Amino acid sequence: MNSDDIGERGQWLFCLLMTELCGRDAPLFRPRFLGDKFPTFDYLVEVVDHPTYYFFVQVKATTQGYTKDPVRLKIQVSVEDVVRMVSCPAPTYVAGIDSESGNGFLLSVNESRGPVPSLITKFPINCDHLQLLRDEVCDYWSTRNMVLEGSHFRE
């Protein structure tokens, strides 16, 4: 299995984990794939029922498993990608996917930091963290007035 195949499996798993129903009638999130050529990010993820609330995700999948002590997923994010994520005016996250077990983990990359040499496993993508993520993203957008007022080009 080459790296493209591992990446595709990671994307399917990411979509499955992000759209878990968690006992609801519909998922909390709708991932939109940005295409293979989009820089840094793989998905724009909309909050269902609030499509103007969204965040970006880079998905990294691995079949290499975890480091031992501490237990961290063996994926890396380059410093260039971290810089681009931090400079993004929307919430941004890395999703690490263990494509063998089917588990996924989140990391916020919104504040300045160095490259990611491996991924913390403290935030598995599960129902509790999906709800927390939704709250975080909704809080972010609802406290900002995103309306461009007084445009030069208004009628």
Next chain:
Amino acid sequence: MQNTKSPWFVVERSEALASWLLTSRKDVRVRNEKKNDDGVDLLVEIDLGVHSFPNLFVVLVKGTLSSDTAQWNDTLSQQFPNGSGSFSLPACLFVVNVRTNEAQYSWIAEPVVDKDTAELHFDTDGHFQPLNIDAVNEIVDRVRVWYERLPNHLKHRTS
């Protein structure tokens, strides 16, 4: 074969789960064919190495929020009112309950081999079995054996 009225997440989750299960085999690749609007959802390649043409089979994916298998059979018969004989490749229907992530499968064009024959048996009644990694292994192995016997079958038919 997704119903266009299905909610987006039923379609997307069922195809993602089907693709993930199929590619649990490292020799399997999946192409999403929905854009062609020919009823085929996934074209599955079994990789035989760089010097061989891959074995191909077709998977139709039906997502559901229901565990009622009677509903699945109705869907199947509606999809093939005149039988499923149009398939010239082995074909399966995967039914995925997107609420529980449980899946079942039924052959639509089932590869059946004998010593000198490699035929497809068409079935629209739906004989569903649990779909898991063991089932994927069985599906892939049966498709491979069918392709192995196909040259013999064609030779006997033309002679």
